[in-house]
Amino acid sequence: MPIDPSKVGLEGGPVLRSWTAKDCLLYALGVGAGTDELEFSSEKNQKVLPTFAVIVGGGGVPYREIGSFNPALVVHGEEAIEVYQPIPPEGTVKSQGRIGGIYDKAKGALVVLESISRDAKTQEPLFKTVRGLFLRGEGGFGGERGPSGPRNVPPDRKPDAEVRYGTRPEQALLYRLSGDMNPLHSDPEFARRGGFDRPILHGLCTYGFTGRALLHTLCGSDPARFRSMEGRFSKPVYPGESLIVSMWVDGGEAIFRTTNDDGDIVLDQGRCTFQV
Amino acid sequence: MPIDPSKVGLEGGPVLRSWTAKDCLLYALGVGAGTDELEFSSEKNQKVLPTFAVIVGGGGVPYREIGSFNPALVVHGEEAIEVYQPIPPEGTVKSQGRIGGIYDKAKGALVVLESISRDAKTQEPLFKTVRGLFLRGEGGFGGERGPSGPRNVPPDRKPDAEVRYGTRPEQALLYRLSGDMNPLHSDPEFARRGGFDRPILHGLCTYGFTGRALLHTLCGSDPARFRSMEGRFSKPVYPGESLIVSMWVDGGEAIFRTTNDDGDIVLDQGRCTFQV
Numbered sequence: 001m002p003i004d005p006s007k008v009g010l011e012g013g014p015v016l017r018s019w020t021a022k023d024c025l026l027y028a029l030g031v032g033a034g035t036d037e038l039e040f041s042s043e044k045n046q047k048v049l050p051t052f053a054v055i056v057g058g059g060g061v062p063y064r065e066i067g068s069f070n071p072a073l074v075v076h077g078e079e080a081i082e083v084y085q086p087i088p089p090e091g092t093v094k095s096q097g098r099i100g101g102i103y104d105k106a107k108g109a110l111v112v113l114e115s116i117s118r119d120a121k122t123q124e125p126l127f128k129t130v131r132g133l134f135l136r137g138e139g140g141f142g143g144e145r146g147p148s149g150p151r152n153v154p155p156d157r158k159p160d161a162e163v164r165y166g167t168r169p170e171q172a173l174l175y176r177l178s179g180d181m182n183p184l185h186s187d188p189e190f191a192r193r194g195g196f197d198r199p200i201l202h203g204l205c206t207y208g209f210t211g212r213a214l215l216h217t218l219c220g221s222d223p224a225r226f227r228s229m230e231g232r233f234s235k236p237v238y239p240g241e242s243l244i245v246s247m248w249v250d251g252g253e254a255i256f257r258t259t260n261d262d263g264d265i266v267l268d269q270g271r272c273t274f275q276v
Numbered sequence: 277m278p279i280d281p282s283k284v285g286l287e288g289g290p291v292l293r294s295w296t297a298k299d300c301l302l303y304a305l306g307v308g309a310g311t312d313e314l315e316f317s318s319e320k321n322q323k324v325l326p327t328f329a330v331i332v333g334g335g336g337v338p339y340r341e342i343g344s345f346n347p348a349l350v351v352h353g354e355e356a357i358e359v360y361q362p363i364p365p366e367g368t369v370k371s372q373g374r375i376g377g378i379y380d381k382a383k384g385a386l387v388v389l390e391s392i393s394r395d396a397k398t399q400e401p402l403f404k405t406v407r408g409l410f411l412r413g414e415g416g417f418g419g420e421r422g423p424s425g426p427r428n429v430p431p432d433r434k435p436d437a438e439v440r441y442g443t444r445p446e447q448a449l450l451y452r453l454s455g456d457m458n459p460l461h462s463d464p465e466f467a468r469r470g471g472f473d474r475p476i477l478h479g480l481c482t483y484g485f486t487g488r489a490l491l492h493t494l495c496g497s498d499p500a501r502f503r504s505m506e507g508r509f510s511k512p513v514y515p516g517e518s519l520i521v522s523m524w525v526d527g528g529e530a531i532f533r534t535t536n537d538d539g540d541i542v543l544d545q546g547r548c549t550f551q552v
Binding site for chain 2: 022029035043170173187239
């Protein structure tokens with residue numbers, strides 16, 4: 001059964017997901033927070049990185065209903081989050097998902113998965129995640145091509161801010177303990193079969209490092225000022241590489257992109273909104 | 277009520293303790309295992325570091341019965357483990373504890389806590405831990421002074437093997453997620469009140485790094501060949517310092533000590549036994 005574009009709009013959930021203060025600390029360390037960011041990496045006056053939404057959010061999406069595809073050929077293309085209030089260090093969310101879009105990109109299908117997570121007790125919306133998965137080899141089913149052309153193009157000037165973070169050789173081994181145990185990020189043999197020299201970093205780990213840079217630079221490290229973040233994964237990162245986050249700021253909005261040591265863009269077409 | 281030496285021999289427990297493969301991975305990363313030690317730091321053909329015994333063992337010791345003391349003045353003095361078979365990546369142990377000794381060291385009391393852990397299903401002994409706690413200010417109760425003088429003195433020659441490991445500035449933040457959340461290892465203000473410039477590394481983290489060095493050097497990285505390890509904590513380590521483990525080998529026994537960058541001994545009078 002090929003990909004079925006009539007599934008757009010299909011809803012799923014709700015599903016419940018709980019987390020503890022320790023889960024948040026493990027995530028913070030996994031995306032590089034250390035002794036300079038103790039409010040995120042220790043439980044004293046603990047705050048939670050806004051990008052933790054990608055760990056505990058995203059639930060309830062009925063993505064198995066869209067047709068059959070080879071999971072080994074799925075690439076994480078894009079990730080967006082909207083955060084409506086600071087994520088508490090421990091809590092439970094009730095997430096409801098929706099197939100937000102299915103596009104025929106010829107070489108593959110782009111499937112957009114949306115999920116809104118509410119505090120399970122108060123029912124207040126906490127955050128929304130929008131994930132774009134590219135299913136290689138699944139194009140040509142006759143669907144809409146969808147939006148094309150680059151978004152969030154930086155203005156023609158030097159970045160207004162740049163932050164450089166090193167990643168560690170063991171970064172992926174640590175990050176994966178937050179939930180995504182795909183051996184692509186740990187097993188050299190598995191990574192080689194996938195066409196990589198060695199295990200690659202999780203795209204969402206790069207996303208988390210980038211989110212830290214945005215939070216500290218644009219929001220004075222205050223998660224309450226962080227509103228949204230979106231970006232497109234454009235190149236794999238190997239654990240141990242540096243990540244340089246460049247930002248072009250205009251009021252409560254910043255266009256950003258993340259490059260590696262060689263200047264290759266690894267997270268592209270980024271946009272972050274925040275409270276000035 | 278002062279320390280009561282008549283409590284020697286008092287038994288406690290059993291208590292149950294379970295762990296998962298992820299707990300073992302988190303511990304391995306916490307004591308510095310990385311991409312060169314994937315059998316310990318990932319779940320593929322997963323093995324468990326023998327020193328993980330200090331995390332899941334030690335239960336059932338009735339140490340609250342020995343009298344009243346100020347927990348803020350307790351110093352971890354010594355730690356010994358005996359491992360009877362490789363620790364499985366997930367399991368449950370039933371631990372029984374015993375007050376192994378109470379010694380009057382004038383400036384304080386040395387309390388020795390023993391615990392044996394058995395596989396909860398098979399009842400087979402898995403490992404034993406012996407922890408020496410020094411209760412500062414609790415000496416002078418009139419007990420035995422106990423064994424004195426240095427143990428495990430290295431022979432008068434250069435070490436037969438040396439291993440150097442770097443620790444990371446955030447090492448203690450990661451290690452503490454394995455259970456010992458004492459703010460002495462994370463909170464600069466708390467550490468200053470305790471008389472330290474900044475948070476110190478857990479003694480048992482140094483112990484774990486040292487155990488890795490012993491395992492890889494003496495046992496060909498095979499936990500089944502690792503029999504026992506004992507050592508005395510002699511100086512605090514700050515996260516970010518290097519640890520150099522020096523070993524003097526004689527058959528199935530090695531005397532060892534661990535020093536920091538300055539050559540100060542941080543884990544002293546060490547002895548490891550193993551299957552040749």
